Amino acid sequence: MNGLEAARKRGRVGGRPPVVDDDKRAAILARRERGESIRTIATGVKVSIGVVHKTLTDAKTKDT
Known part of the structure; x- marks a missing residue:
């Protein structure tokens, strides 16, 4: 072993x-839904732009 x-x-x-907890994840998704830019x-x-991209991609993958 x-x-x-x-x-x-x-x-x-x-x-x-992980950098993103449930509260940050919800905030990222809600703000994107309102049409805010990733930056x-x-x-x-x-958080970094990469973290936002990853969070959005993960959310899109889970929805599909």
């Missing part, structure tokens, strides 16, 4: 914690 497997068995998960949303929610 390697280190990552042992950590998972103990309930530990590696990697960086404006990113500035308002204080």
Whole structure:
């Protein structure tokens, strides 16, 4: 068993914690629904443009 497997068995998960929580996700989706640009949303929610793109793409994938 390697280190990552042992950590998972103990309930530990590696990697960086997600930047977008449920509140930020809802804000991003609502602002995009109102027609705001991705750049404006990113500035308002204080996340990167890439995070906004990923959140919108993930939401679109889940809806389909």
